[in-house]
Amino acid sequence: MQKTFLRQALVALSLLGVAVPLSIPSAQAQTYSAALQSKTNAAFQQWLQNDLWSQAQQRGISRSVFDQSLSGVQLNWKLPDLVPPGTKPQTPKQQTQSEFGSPGNYFRKGTVDSVVSNGKAKLNAHKSLLAKIERDFGVPAGIVVAVWGRESAFGTVKIPYNGFEVLATKAFMATRKDMFRAELLAALEIVQKGYMDSAHLKSSWAGALGQPQFMPTSYLKHAVDYDGDGRRDIWNSVPDTLASIAAYLQHFGWQKGRDWGFEVNVPQNVSCSLEGPDQGKTFKDWTALGITRVNGKAFPAQEMAQESFLLMPAGRHGPAFIVTPNFYVLKNYNMSDLYALFIGHVSDRMSYGAGGFQQGWGDVGGLYRSDVAAMQKRLQKQGYDVGKPDGLAGFKTRRSIGIWQAKNGQPATCFPDKALVKAIR
Incomplete structure (x- = not known):
């Protein structure tokens, strides 16, 4: 999914179990003159009625849906990554001088413990629903709930922005405006098809929708009406939200009956440069190299002939893993090794009572x-x-x-x- 690094960081704060608004970081906002804003606002309204309407019409969007969705929409000048017409992109110093820290920061004990505790409660509260979702989509309940917790703190994070305002602003003058134009047209299609009305199309400041934080194009592909009310309501419906997460992972190839991966010991004579999804070996081959599970158990017998991959997110300075293709399905949700590892790790702790990583994260970064x-x-x-x-x-x-x-x-x-x-x- 298309998400910005800054939005990910804000959602990470919500994992403490506190509802944190996905607000715009003030350090990222730029200041523009009143004259430039006035000129750009006028150009924006012309763009809506001329260029965008023409494209929307070609996509089968009716005039009534277009007007209803975009009526009163103004540019949001507080959004980051804006490039008004006639200006050049501005690169804040913080972007170049931001810290490169330890991967261990992603797995702070208080954060993980909070998500695990709340996730266990959600697993119990929605046990029958999650069992049905697992039967229908093949994705384990713990994985679905872990994604839910990671994306919106189990639906407690406030999603405050008018999705059309955010998407239209970014489609007109963001650094990736072509991508956001496609997302804006997809949002109009959501309303046109009756999946959700425009008034309830709330987003983060990055344009991601609802509790699963789908971009509109992902919503069209993966959102599910699982409660049968005729709407794909990923904002308010728990069944729709959880089934939509499972549908997303199923679409990207989740292999039913396989785990995501296992923490392992990697002997010093096995090079850490063997890491990567393009250097797969069978579990049997990794075992022959001397790689073993940290808990002393054997790898599952049904996995031994299956392809798997070495993952060392901190190199020799942290825990190592042998992961299955399901790990890279999780990574499709958010293109980050640490994100996918967080989901798998939290799922194991919620579902099986697994403990923390046995190998600590080294003092790297700075x-x-x-x-x-x-x-x-x-x-x-x-x-x-x-x-x-x-x-x-x-x-x-x-x-x-x-x-x-x-x-x-x-x-x-x-x-x-x-x-x-x-x-x-």
Whole structure:
């Protein structure tokens, strides 16, 4: 799904069990002159009635739905990432100098414990509903509830914005306005098809809808009317919300009957550079390399011939996992290894009473993202595939670091640190 990093950070605050509005961070808002705002507002209204209406009409949107949905909609100048016509994108200093921290920050004990506790209560309260959803979609109840908790604190987070205002503003003058134009047209289609009326189409400030935080295009593909009232109400209906999450994961290939993954011990003679979804091995092969589960149990017999993948989100500085393709289905919900790991970990703790990670997260971080990005660019120049040099250590960056370290006679840690940033030149 298309979500911004900042929205993810705000939702993370809600995991403490407190309803936190998905408000706009003040540090991201830009100040524009009254003259520029007045000129742009007039151009926006012309754009709505000319360009957008023409595209909406081609999509089968009626004039009445168009007018009803967009009547009174004004530009929201408080939204981040805006580029008014005739101006250039502004890059706040915070974006370049933001901290690159330890992955362990994503799994603070108080946060995880709160989500697990509340999630167990939800599993019990909606036991029969979740059992039916699991039969229909093949996705375990714990996974569905963990996503629900992660996205909207089980529906307690306030979703305050007029979705059409947010989407129209971003479609007219955001850094990714073409993408948001498609989302705005999809929102109009939602109303046109009678799935939800325009007055109730509330979103986050990033344009994500309802408790599952679907963008409108995802809503059209995955939202489900599971309570049979004729509406796909992911704002107020628990059955619709939970079934829609399950439908999303089913669509992206959730394999019924398989787990998401297992925490493991990785011997020192097994390179951390073997990580990644493009370097799969069977569980039997990983076992032959000496990789074992941290709890001492054998891998499930039915998994031994199945493909799986090494995941080391902090390199040698944190826990390691052998994950199944279901892990990468979770990652489709939000393109982050840590997000998918959070969902799987919380689900295990809610559903099976599993404990915390047995391997601790190391004391890593303390860098700026700009430092990491510069290191990534230097690795790229040397022929390493680091993915996008964005200052975040994804699996391609991690394993490239490990390969560089091994080639240069250093122990492979597969994770950036201050010494490494200085050494890679």
